[in-house]
Each structure stands twice: as structure tokens, then as C-alpha cells.
Amino acid sequence: MASSDSKPKPTVPIALPTESIDDLIYDARAGDLEALTADVASLASQHSCSEAQIVASAIDMEDESEGGTGSCVLHFPAANGNIEILSFLLQKLSAGGVAQRTTFINHTNHSGNTPLHWAALNTHLECVKALVEAGADVAIKNDAGHDAVFLAERAAWSASAEVVEENENGDQEIEMTIGGDEGEAQGEGEGQQSVGEMSAGRQVVEWLLSSEKSAGLESGAKEGESSA
Numbered sequence: 001m002a003s004s005d006s007k008p009k010p011t012v013p014i015a016l017p018t019e020s021i022d023d024l025i026y027d028a029r030a031g032d033l034e035a036l037t038a039d040v041a042s043l044a045s046q047h048s049c050s051e052a053q054i055v056a057s058a059i060d061m062e063d064e065s066e067g068g069t070g071s072c073v074l075h076f077p078a079a080n081g082n083i084e085i086l087s088f089l090l091q092k093l094s095a096g097g098v099a100q101r102t103t104f105i106n107h108t109n110h111s112g113n114t115p116l117h118w119a120a121l122n123t124h125l126e127c128v129k130a131l132v133e134a135g136a137d138v139a140i141k142n143d144a145g146h147d148a149v150f151l152a153e154r155a156a157w158s159a160s161a162e163v164v165e166e167n168e169n170g171d172q173e174i175e176m177t178i179g180g181d182e183g184e185a186q187g188e189g190e191g192q193q194s195v196g197e198m199s200a201g202r203q204v205v206e207w208l209l210s211s212e213k214s215a216g217l218e219s220g221a222k223e224g225e226s227s228a
């Protein structure tokens with residue numbers, strides 16, 4: 001049974017069966033473009049609607065108490081850094097109405113995280129760019145009160161802290177610059193950074209802060225703070 005404080009179900013263009021939503025999300029998470037393309041087209045034919053409406057209806061509707069995430073199909077390629085899958089989905093959405101596309105791109109899951117939050121947290125710059133350029137709102141904060149810039153900056157700070165820790169442990173002498181292996185810390189990430197390079201997290205922070213859609217945002221991740 002859903003908890004009394006469960007978030008209301010989002011409004012979607014087409015009420016897809018749970019199995020169909022699961023298939024779409026699985027395709028996107030697995031990075032199977034061929035299967036995703038086929039499933040989107042098949043569902044659009046079955047429901048006599050546009051492919052944009054199918055994509056905009058692919059949201060995990062299960063309550064958190066029942067194991068649902070509340071995430072939409074964009075969350076998974078954004079988190080995994082799969083720009084091919086993300087671009088495909090955004091291209092399909094672009095054929096629909098602007099309001100529908102913007103609402104879906106900024107869909108928040110049960111923790112209040114948008115696809116942009118997940119892309120920034122995992123320091124996937126190309127996905128961050130694609131989402132922002134498609135209409136993602138950089139200023140949205142999750143349930144912990146954190147925006148995408150904060151999450152990316154915290155990832156960059158964590159990478160810096162790991163470098164400092166390695167130096168203190170005497171493993172090797174490393175300069176006090178943000179670098180290190182963010183890929184391991186962040187999941188399917190960008191791989192190892194060379195010492196002295198701007199880390200993937202810092203690149204995301206700098207790009208977001210320089211974006212014209214980020215006016216008024218400030219960086220400010222601090223040690224010890226966490227997001228949902």
C-alpha cells in the first residue's frame with residue numbers, strides 16, 4: 001500500500017501498461033537503441049499516437065513503497081552517460097509540443113531528481129549539455145535542496161578529496177589539484193583523469209555556470225552534505 005505522503009501520479013499523454021513502460025526503461029538503461037526504436041514505434045502504432053507521446057508516457061509509476069523510482073525513461077541514459085540513447089529520446093520528444101517536452105525533461109522522481117540531476121551527479125557533460133539545450137531547468141532543486149550544479153561540484157570535490165587521501169596515505173605524490181579516477185566513484189563515468197586536468201565534475205560545473213540558462217546560480221558544494 002502506498003504511503004500517505006506519496007507524490008501524486010504525473011499526468012501522461014498515454015496510459016501505457018506497466019510492462020510496456022518497463023520495456024522502454026530497460027531498453028534505455030541497457031543502451032539497446034535498436035530495441036528502443038522498435039518498441040517506441042510498435043507502441044505508437046498500437047495506441048494510434050505519435051512516438052513523442054509514447055516517450056513522454058514512459059514514467060515508472062510505481063510508488064516508492066512498492067519499489068518504484070518515479071523516474072522517467074530519460075533518467076537512465078542521463079545517469080549512464082549514454083548520449084546516443086538520450087539524443088534519440090530527445091529527438092522523438094522534439095516532435096511533440098513544447099510544453100509536453102519541457103515538462104517531461106524536467107520530470108522529478110521520488111527523490112526530486114530530474115534527469116539533469118543524475119547526469120550532473122555522474123559528471124556526464126555531453127548529457128548535461130543535451131538536456132539543458134533541450135529545455136532542462138538548471139535551477140530545479142531535489143528533495144534535499146540541491147540543484148544540478150551542487151551535485152556536479154560535490155562530485156568534483158569528492159575526486160579532489162580522493163587525491164588528497166592518496167597523497168596522505170603515501171601511495172604516490174600527487175599535486176593538490178582536482179583529478180583522479182571519477183569513473184569508479186561515479187559509476188559508468190568518464191574514466192581516469194590525468195593529474196592537473198580539470199575533472200569531469202568540474203567541467204560540468206563550469207559549463208553549467210557559464211550557460212545562459214544558469215543565471216543567478218552559484219557553486220557551493222560542501223563536505224558532509226548529501227543529496228537524496
